[in-house]
Amino acid sequence: MDRKNLEFASLLHDIGKFSYRAENNFSSEYKNLDKDDFGYHGAHSKWSASFIKHYWNSDITNLALYHHNPKSGINEEIGLIIQKADHHSSGERIDSIKNDPFKTPLLSIFSDILIKPEKNKKCDELYVPLEEFDLNRKWKNSIPTSIDNAKKGHNSLKKCYSALWEKFESEVKHLENTDDFNTILALLKKYTSCMPSATWGSKPDISLYDHSKTTAAIAVCRYLFNEETELKHTSSTQEVYSVISGDISGIQNFIFKISSPQKAQSAMSKRLRGRSLYLTLLTDAIANKIVQDLDLTQANILFCGGGRFTILAPNTEKAKKSLNEIQKEINAFFIEKFNAELYLAIASEECSGNGLENFSDITSILSYKIAQDKKHKFIDNLDDLFDFEEDLDGKSTCAVCGNLFKPKDEEDKFCDDCEEHIKLGSKVTNASYMIKCFFNEEFKNIYDKNKFKKVSFYEKPLNIAYIFTSNTSKKSVDKTFKEIKDILSEYDEFVDRFEIIKLNDTDFLEIENKFSLEELDKISFSFSFLGNTIPKYHNRNPLYFEHLAQISKGANKLGVLKMDVDDLGMIFGEGFNHAFKDSDESISSISRISTLSSQLDLFFSGFINKIASEFCVYDDGIKEYFKNDPSFFELNFKEVELKLQNDDGSKNEDESIIVYKEKYGMELDDEIKESIKEYSIPTIHINYSGGDDLLVLGPYDDIIEFSQELRTRFKQWTCNNDSINLSGGINIVSSKFPIGKAVIMAENYLEASKSCGKDKLTVFNEVVPWDAKGSKFKDFNQLHEFGLKLEEYNSQNKLSKSIVYSMLYLWKDNFEEHSGIFFNEEKWEKENFAKCNNNRFVPKFAYRLRGMNQNSKEYDVVLKEGIKYMPWIKIPVSWVSLRMR
Structure with missing residues (x-):
């Protein structure tokens, strides 16, 4: 019982800060308590206890009340653990900053970041609007803003806190089961992620959620360490903790390697x-699995995504032994199933409570250890690696992974695993719920994928399965409940615990109170963000890559975009040093690093869906919608016919679909776009997005403009901070081109962008900055804007195709030798300076414009801007030439 009390008390210890800022009254039974009772800085604990006592037991209430002064509580030992966890979570120093909590919103964590100060400027301090977690609100209401805008006027923060508290307590009040840790953790994430943990005595850049989560994680580790070592008290310098880092290598090869394209x-x-x-x-x-085997909580998973994870664990012999066994077991599984193409590298670093206050130092050490581990792959699995006996009788080579398998018939080209990947890709399309099943040991012995067909993912060594439900957006809550209840009933006898996860929607408790209390004893509820936007025609199969190419304007080409954050290791390792160099506050506490990590992942896992959905065509429902205004419809939309494909990729000549696309130059206002949203079909295919990187595919023109929009939004999300940037690579190919090879080429372009100084885009075989910021070099945004002008002038018959193509010939004669893909910043700069100093082309360029009306503004624009952009004219000309086809 001490363990459960510890979990909830550490998680909820600061909930009183939320209640106090909402101007609630604390319980009268605490009115005579003063700082001698609850501690010098523990006044908020009266509000914490006043809330907790209504929903949890008296022990949890007491622990929260006295978490600043455990000696006054009923369980000093557990109280001391919570007190130390609270301190080491944020490493607070009391006397440095004094802000009014009613006037101080959450400072965006990105405002603090500064790397390469000789090159980058410190950005303005911007603040996070005080809202509940909701991906559906308008973008402008989500991005960091000035403190005045964030406060929304005098006393408005109090009103925001009050409104949020009312919603938060209402959800807690209607819970059938308040004793599930994961459910309460998710509620805190929903309501406290956008509010500061502390404003008095600390920079207000750590969210209350991240502080609460890491405090709970630290407290559990300290409890387990004390339990194994039988120590009742441990010091802040004792190495109580172990930070675990995991990294799966071989991911790119696994996803995109195709044996027979x-x-x-x-x-x-x-x-x-x-x-x-x-x-x-x-x-x-x-x-x-690590969390389960080490007896930890979900709060102990500090980060998980992109094939990597970070977990906080106790520094115990049991934990070390379990971790070694897990790594060995999983790598043995990787050898057997993937021919050692995947490898799990795991490293751990012991640290004290004081060490957690400089968490970036720990992550830097772990990065080095992971790199070293990868140099000695499968060192603990040599017997498995060389124990190779293969029965070749009747086997064939899988067209995808190249592994041997027994085909069912002559037409069977894929192994069972690769067939399962297709099914998994289908099930996740617009899925609304993901059910995580933690199976008991018996299930390993009886599992048969033909019998348990609803399981989307299950691997025996892990003993955890994932099941996706169908899109429930148009279903009633009762139908949603029935579908999920049927799944749970089917697997109940084999499952120790279920977690019902709402995808991309924080309204995750809609069915909780429909379960009985007995059923809820093994069910958790939470939400998660997943980049899963897929082009799908309603009630039909998803659109294929060939369809997306057809949707492009002009040439039927597919765009492949890869992007990731520049200097990520430096951002986490050194990003806070400058901001706190004159402060006695901990620079990179575990809470601060946790906040940074979660805010990056929120963009790439959550907001990316919102951005992607803005690039779309429409189904035939839109024609019915505008039936009373046919002239508006004809003016703004054009028809595109797409031939359907069968699942085997063959054309279905008897059936086609019509989609409707906004005409070039037309721009619907936001109100109309919102009203026709239900008829929209996204054109952006998110293959992967999360953590700090992404891979998306779509019509080449939408992909180019999506990359611009994503980069613009990312800069807004990160406070337009010079130190935080994205690099990208775009590959434009025929829809018949092998996708695996196309992605590898896009990865190569991304690497060129990063090698040439970062914060750049490589497209049309050129590396250019996103924003040149006064440099002699021109940036992609300028070049694309010029391309749009050329396209517009051509559509108006004010600029001929021959003049456009003549620009490319001039470029080839004068600049091609200094252009192309470079992987060295010094070389890239040298060649670009050479291009800038070449003006020999000007007379010929002016001569070739003689076919234009020389008294027109279009002539002036093309002449003036053409001369300015000629060294990089390949980009705008390539754009317009594709669009003019």
Whole structure:
């Protein structure tokens, strides 16, 4: 019972700060308590206890009340653990900053970041609007803003806190089961992620959620350490903790390696999506297995995504032994199933409570250890690695992974695993819920994928399964409940615990009170963000890559975009040093690093869906919607016919679908877009997005403009901080081009962008900055804008195609030798300076414009801007030439 009390008391110890800021009254039974009772800085604990006592037991209430002064409580030993966890979570120093909590919103964590100060400026301090977690609110209401805008006027923070508290307590009040830790953790994430943990005595850049979560994680570790060592008291310098880092290597090769590209083209979009999701679930399952085997909580998973995870654990012999066994077991599984193409590198670093206050130092050490581990892959699995006996009788080579398998018939080209990846890719499309099943040991012996068909992912060594439900957006709550209840009933006898996870929607408790209290004893509820936007025609199959190419304007080409955050290791390792160099506050506490990590992942896992959904075409429902205004419809939309494909990739000549696309130059206002949203079909295919990187595919023109929009939004999300940037690579190919190879080329372009100084985009075989910021070099945004002007002038018959193409010929004669893909910043700069100093082309360029009306503004624009952009004219000309086809 002490363990459960500790979990909830450490998680909820500061909930009183929320209640106090909402201007609630604390319980009258605490009115005579003063700082001698609750501690010098523990006044908020009166509000914590006043809330907790209504929903949890008196021991949890007492622990929260006295978490600043455990000697006054009924369990000093547990209280001391919570007190130390609270301190080491944020490493607070009391006397440095004094802000009014009613006038201080959450400072965006990105405002603090500064790397390469000789090059970058410290950005303005921007603040997070005080809202509940909701991906559906308008973008402008989500991004960091000035303190005045964040406060929304005099006393408005109090009103915001009050409104949020009312919603929060209402959800707690209507819970049938308040004793599930994960459910309460998710509620805190929903309501306290956008409010500061502390404003008095600490910089207000750590969210109350991240502080509460890490405090609970630290407290559990300290409890387990004390339990094994039989110590009642441990010091802040004792190495009580172990930070675990895991990294799955071989991911890119696993997802995109295709043994026989032509044979594997069928259902390729679902296949790649399924393999990417498989890796996401595999990473999550490994992290959860570690947490389960080490007897930790979900709060102990500090980060999980992109094939990597970080977990806080106790520094105990039991934990060390379990971790070694887990790594060895999983790598043995990787050898057997994936021919050692995947490898789980695991490293751990022992640290004290004081060490947690400089968490970036620990992550830097772990990065080094992970790199070293990868140099000695499978060192503990040599017997498994060389124990190779293969029965070749009747076996064939899988067209995708290249592994041997027994085909069912002559037409069977894929092994069972690769077939499962296609099914997984189908099931996740617009899924609304993911059910995580923690199976008992018996299930390993009886599992049969043909019998348990609803399971989307299950691997025996991990003993955790994932099941996706169908899209429930148009279903009633009762139908949603019935579908999920049927799944739970089918697997109940084999499952120790279920977690029902709402995807991309924080309204995750809609069915909780429909279960009985007995059923809820083994069910958790939470939410998660997953980049799963897929082009799907309503009630039909998803659109294939060939369809997306057809949707492009002009040439039928597919765009492949890879992007990731620049200097991520430096941001986490050194990003806070400058901001806190004159402060006595802990620079990179575990809470601060946790906040940074969660805010990055929120963008790439959550907001990316919102951005992607803005690039769309429409189904035939839109024609009915505008039936009373046909002239508006004809003015703004054009018809595109798409031939349907069968699942094997063959054309279905008897059936086609019509989609409607906004005409070039037309721009619907936000109100109309919102009103026709239900008829929209996204054109952006998110293959993977999470952590700090992404891979998306779509019509080449939408992909180019999506990359711009994503970069713009990312800069807004990160406070337009010079130190935080994105690099990207775009590959434009025919829809018939092998996708695996196209992605590798896009990865190569991304690497060129990063090698040439970062914060750049590589497209059309050129590396250019996103924003040149006064440099002599021109940036992609300027070049694309010029391309749009050329396209517009051509559509108005004010600029001929021959003049456009003549610009490319001039470029080839004068600049091609200094252009191309570079992987060295010094070389890139040298060649660009050479281009800037070449003006020999000007007379010929002016001569070739003689076909234009020389008295027109269009002539002036093309002449003036053409001369300015000629060294990089390949980008705008390539854009417009594709669009003019």
